[in-house]
Amino acid sequence: MDDGKPSGPKAKWWSRPSTGRAVPAGPEDSTSVADAAEDTAVHGAAPAAVPAAEPVPRPAPAPATAEPPAPPLAEPPAPRAQPLHAPDEYSTPPYGGPGPWAPAPPVQRPVPTPAHGTPVPPPYAGTNGQGTAVQAAAPVPVHAPAPAAQGSPGGAYAAAPQPHAVPQQHHHSATPPPPPQQPHPAQHELQPQASQWLRYDPWGAPQQPLAHAGPPLGADRQPRRRRRGSALIGAALLALVAGGIGGGIGAYAERNGGLTTVELPQAGRDSGGRAPDSVAGIASSALPSVVTLHVSGSAESGTGTGFVLDKKGHILTNNHVVAPAGSNGDITVTFSGGETAPAEIVGKDSGYDLAVVKVTGVSGLKPLPLGNSDNVQVGDPVVAIGAPFDLSNTVTSGIISAKQRPITAGGEKGDGSDVSYVDALQTDAPINPGNSGGPLVDSEAHVIGINSAIRGADSGSGLDGGQSGSIGLGFAIPINQGKRVAEELINTGKATHPVIGVTLDMKFTGDGAKVGGKGADGGSAVTADGPADKAGIKTGDIITEVEGERVHSGEELIVKIRAHRPGDRLDLRLTRDGKELSMTLTLGSASGT
Numbered sequence: 001m002d003d004g005k006p007s008g009p010k011a012k013w014w015s016r017p018s019t020g021r022a023v024p025a026g027p028e029d030s031t032s033v034a035d036a037a038e039d040t041a042v043h044g045a046a047p048a049a050v051p052a053a054e055p056v057p058r059p060a061p062a063p064a065t066a067e068p069p070a071p072p073l074a075e076p077p078a079p080r081a082q083p084l085h086a087p088d089e090y091s092t093p094p095y096g097g098p099g100p101w102a103p104a105p106p107v108q109r110p111v112p113t114p115a116h117g118t119p120v121p122p123p124y125a126g127t128n129g130q131g132t133a134v135q136a137a138a139p140v141p142v143h144a145p146a147p148a149a150q151g152s153p154g155g156a157y158a159a160a161p162q163p164h165a166v167p168q169q170h171h172h173s174a175t176p177p178p179p180p181q182q183p184h185p186a187q188h189e190l191q192p193q194a195s196q197w198l199r200y201d202p203w204g205a206p207q208q209p210l211a212h213a214g215p216p217l218g219a220d221r222q223p224r225r226r227r228r229g230s231a232l233i234g235a236a237l238l239a240l241v242a243g244g245i246g247g248g249i250g251a252y253a254e255r256n257g258g259l260t261t262v263e264l265p266q267a268g269r270d271s272g273g274r275a276p277d278s279v280a281g282i283a284s285s286a287l288p289s290v291v292t293l294h295v296s297g298s299a300e301s302g303t304g305t306g307f308v309l310d311k312k313g314h315i316l317t318n319n320h321v322v323a324p325a326g327s328n329g330d331i332t333v334t335f336s337g338g339e340t341a342p343a344e345i346v347g348k349d350s351g352y353d354l355a356v357v358k359v360t361g362v363s364g365l366k367p368l369p370l371g372n373s374d375n376v377q378v379g380d381p382v383v384a385i386g387a388p389f390d391l392s393n394t395v396t397s398g399i400i401s402a403k404q405r406p407i408t409a410g411g412e413k414g415d416g417s418d419v420s421y422v423d424a425l426q427t428d429a430p431i432n433p434g435n436s437g438g439p440l441v442d443s444e445a446h447v448i449g450i451n452s453a454i455r456g457a458d459s460g461s462g463l464d465g466g467q468s469g470s471i472g473l474g475f476a477i478p479i480n481q482g483k484r485v486a487e488e489l490i491n492t493g494k495a496t497h498p499v500i501g502v503t504l505d506m507k508f509t510g511d512g513a514k515v516g517g518k519g520a521d522g523g524s525a526v527t528a529d530g531p532a533d534k535a536g537i538k539t540g541d542i543i544t545e546v547e548g549e550r551v552h553s554g555e556e557l558i559v560k561i562r563a564h565r566p567g568d569r570l571d572l573r574l575t576r577d578g579k580e581l582s583m584t585l586t587l588g589s590a591s592g593t
Helices: 033-043 187-198 221-256 279-289 319-325 479-492 531-535 554-562
Strands: 290-296 301-308 314-317 330-335 340-349 354-359 381-386 394-409 420-427 439-441 447-456 460-462 474-478 496-499 542-546 569-576 579-586 588-591
Touching: 279 290, 279 301, 279 381, 279 394, 279 439, 290 314, 290 319, 301 319, 314 479, 319 330, 319 340, 319 354, 330 354, 340 479, 354 479, 381 447, 394 447, 394 474, 394 554, 420 447, 420 554, 447 479, 474 479, 496 554, 531 579, 542 554
Parallel strands: none
Antiparallel strands: 290 301, 290 330, 301 314, 314 354, 330 340, 340 354, 381 394, 381 439, 394 420, 420 474, 439 447, 447 460, 447 474, 496 588, 542 569, 569 579
């Protein structure tokens, strides 16, 4: 039964052809070309080219003694001896093998190696193991048919390159080997392909072509190494360039905070409108009417504030602001828009600490409306506008912290002619030197007072000069008083003061205002036929109330009197020799200075 096995004689693994020459122990040994030619002549078929495989490491055999080459013979090769009976095809040493009846196979003698080395077998007909097509080996002519080699189902095997030499086996037999035969001339043509047959190793790894394209195996190691070196150099250069660029970008980002411009969220512009009763709304309405005054005289100079009273150019301010100008000094008015104009004094009064100046040749003036200081309540919001320390158009805000606060200011001359007595409005809106003469306005942007004095932490209350900064105690002349005085100054150039016709003892330390014993001229302290004399007031009386309000000192009595107009009727309460008395008087008038 045919099971697919060859029917011819089978060569056993121990009877493979051997070159019989000395085998070096190096890994690059190859098989003799002459043995391949002899093997080809014996089996009668040339091995077909098969794909090359990766070398399989094998142990190097011990060197064997090479036999001298035999002279070539001319006669044809003798037929190969046959065993007495067919050997067992399944017997494998050491469990089976030819018995003593089986003759030993013939010993093959080596053939001298060609002078130029062993020819290299042609590559695989097809791809070279990496996808590159190569040319197949030329067909080898066959002179005599022979059975296919054992173990070759197709009748032919290709040689696989071996890095190490195959151990050589010498078989000795009682039967002498056949005489050497003269190789056929055609055998020289078979030597390159026959060497492939001698390189075949049936126990090696399966020889399959690779699927990768590229040059033949073994021949591209050096170029591939060169390409690999070039690739490594290119990768190193690329990494160097990338590292340099990355380092530069990192340094720039660290120094400049990033590669992009930072844009923070921000609200858009609004229309600019504000509620009229807000601080911004009040300031927007009042600022065009507020001016800054620069005064210079022969001895001194100063800066203050004022506000426009009418379209004729009248401006109201404090007397102590324009005092440095004297009789021939210079006064310059600067408006909120930056325009400037010269000014001259219309009238002034030291007792009320008020003055009026006038600018000419200026159009488009906006008067600041006047309010009513009698309507002011403690706690009402107020805004102060001025030029503190010559910083024009400065706006501060606060409340009315007290009202009818009797204060005196001035007195630097020593004779009392420059002392002012004010029944003031107290505010905590910050007021500093330079705010003097500026407006104190309410929530409707109406003037309710004229900022005139501050309480300093160093030397008490005073008028700007030498004062420290604001400590939240500012004082303003009520606008009702300022209006009356301003009208008199504009109309007559002078202001009138209400009087009761007595001389007060300013050294009295008790509660109330005491009428003195003598007057300034050495006469009686009560002016004859004056308001007090007509009402029945005598020397030594102590006035304790005016219009129902307590009076604790002579300054307070003056302040209360000057808060009224001449001709007003006042109800007084006084003490005489321990008895309380009540009386009414009509205020007189005196010219101010």
